[in-house]
Each structure stands twice: as structure tokens, then as C-alpha cells.
Amino acid sequence: MLTCKQISQLVSQSLDRPLSWSERVQLKLHVLMCNACRHFKHQLNQLDIAIQQLKNETMLDQTIQLPIDAKTKILQAIELDKKSI
Amino acid sequence: MADNVNNWLNDHGDYLYRFAFARLRDTHLAEDAVQETMLAAIKSNGFKGDSSARTWLTGILKHKMIDLQRKQFREQPISDLIDLDASDTSMDDLFNQSGRWLDKPQTFNMPDNALEQKQFLSVLDGCLNKLPKKLRVIFLLRDVHESDNENICKELDISATNAWVMLYRARMGLRKCLELNWTGA
Numbered sequence: 001m002l003t004c005k006q007i008s009q010l011v012s013q014s015l016d017r018p019l020s021w022s023e024r025v026q027l028k029l030h031v032l033m034c035n036a037c038r039h040f041k042h043q044l045n046q047l048d049i050a051i052q053q054l055k056n057e058t059m060l061d062q063t064i065q066l067p068i069d070a071k072t073k074i075l076q077a078i079e080l081d082k083k084s085i
Numbered sequence: 086m087a088d089n090v091n092n093w094l095n096d097h098g099d100y101l102y103r104f105a106f107a108r109l110r111d112t113h114l115a116e117d118a119v120q121e122t123m124l125a126a127i128k129s130n131g132f133k134g135d136s137s138a139r140t141w142l143t144g145i146l147k148h149k150m151i152d153l154q155r156k157q158f159r160e161q162p163i164s165d166l167i168d169l170d171a172s173d174t175s176m177d178d179l180f181n182q183s184g185r186w187l188d189k190p191q192t193f194n195m196p197d198n199a200l201e202q203k204q205f206l207s208v209l210d211g212c213l214n215k216l217p218k219k220l221r222v223i224f225l226l227r228d229v230h231e232s233d234n235e236n237i238c239k240e241l242d243i244s245a246t247n248a249w250v251m252l253y254r255a256r257m258g259l260r261k262c263l264e265l266n267w268t269g270a
Contacts (some may be wrong), residue, residue, distance in 0.1 A: 003184025058107035
């Protein structure tokens with residue numbers, strides 16, 4: 001029997017790699033019986049969705065701009081780079 | 086050539102910067118990533134016009150962000166950040182000796198209107214900033230690596246196990262922080 005701690009690791013890894021058949025079965029059975037781990041699994045899905053929303057919001061935020069001095073720095077770096085060739 | 090860079094910066098600089106900032110959450114790192122992208126773009130002469138300049142530049146940016154991340158991993162060994170041996174105690178405040186939850190997780194009350202959504206994302210942003218930088222970046226860059234995990238590890242020169250442990254730590258930290266700071270409506 002896997003503990004909740006081990007199950008929480010499996011839940012996390014299920015988002016990063018394909019689980020084996022036996023891992024999937026153990027996870028499914030545990031989550032069926034354990035409210036806390038079922039909620040945890042749901043939390044990680046909610047977290048993934050929220051992270052995607054945060055990225056989308058950042059992409060749409062026109063107030064986030066490459067600062068002027070960073071632009072100048074980049075153009076200077078390119079000049080320097082050209083000379084060094 | 087210089088005209089090209091000027092145009093690229095004017096037309097796509099903000100977009101590239103936002104793309105980098107969305108995943109690095111650090112203004113200096115994001116600026117560095119855009120600068121490296123421009124330097125690489127001008128050298129490569131690779132733009133054939135068969136894709137849009139933006140798509141092409143974004144492709145370069147993704148590589149540069151992974152490079153920056155790899156550099157971070159080289160500078161500080163992962164063992165400084167995570168204890169991988171069996172005596173690891175970092176999760177002891179979450180689970181008891183027999184591996185049961187000390188505080189049982191509850192699902193989050195997700196926002197259901199625009200104002201709440203804004204507040205929620207701002208709490209999430211705060212939680213991301215509290216994570217150790219490497220954990221934050223490996224977690225946020227997941228969508229930039231070619232989706233499978235083997236690639237992340239190859240590109241970052243770390244073992245798959247280390248990557249899973251770090252992603253686990255990042256998620257545990259974020260969910261705990263959200264539980265503490267987001268009560269919902």
C-alpha cells in the first residue's frame with residue numbers, strides 16, 4: 001500500500017511522465033478511497049490551469065514592455081559583437 | 086543588418102520580452118534572454134521568410150531561455166537545493182511519520198468573475214516569487230521544452246529523478262502558498 005506522501009509524488013509525476021500500468025492502478029485505487037489525495041490531485045490540475053492563465057494574462061498585458069534602456073543596451077551589444085568579429 | 090535588428094526590436098521586442106517574462110518572472114533575466122536572442126538572430130542569417138519573423142525569433146528565444154536556465158543549474162549544484170537521500174525531511178511539515186497528510190488538502194475556490202480572477206492571479210504571482218528561483222523557472226519553463234521530460238533533463242544536464250523532485254517541490258510549495266493566501270470569494 002502506498003502512503004499519501006508517495007501518492008502525492010505519483011500525482012505530481014503523472015504530469016511529467018507517463019505512469020506505468022501498476023502505478024496508474026495504485027493511484028486510481030488510492031484516490032478512490034482517500035478524499036485528501038483526491039483533493040490534492042484536483043489542486044494540481046487547478047494549479048496548471050492557473051499558471052496557464054497567468055502566462056496568457058502576461059502576454060496580453062500591453063503595459064509590460066521591453067524597457068528603452070534595455071533596447072539601447074541590446075543595440076550596443078550588437079555593435080560590440082560586430083567589432084569583435 | 087542593423088536595420089533588421091531595429092525592426093525586430095520595434096516590431097517584436099515587447100512580445101519577446103513578455104514571452105520571456107511570463108516564464109522567468111524576472112525583468113533582468115527576461116532582458117538578457119531577449120538580448121541573447123537578438124545576438125543569435127543577427128548571426129544566424131537563418132530567417133528565410135517562410136515563417137513569420139515573430140515565430141522565428143520566438144523559436145530562438147526558447148533556446149536562449151533554456152541556455153540561461155542551464156547556466157543557473159551549473160552555477161549552483163542541485164544538491165544545494167534538494168536533498169535526495171532517504172533522510173530527506175523537507176516534507177515533514179506536510180506528512181506525518183506514516184506518510185499521512187497533516188493538513189488535508191481542500192480544492193481551491195477558483196475565481197468566477199474578472200475581479201476575483203485578477204486577485205487570484207496576483208496571489209499566484211506572489212507565491213511564484215516566494216519559490217526558490219530554480220524551482221520557479223524549471224516549473225514555468227515546462228511548456229518551452231519539447232514536451233517530454235527526457236528532453237528537459239538532457240537540455241539541463243540533470244537526471245530525470247532530480248527534475249521530478251524539483252517539479253514536485255515547486256508544486257507542493259505553490260499549493261501550500263495558495264492554500265494560505267487564497268481563500269476565494
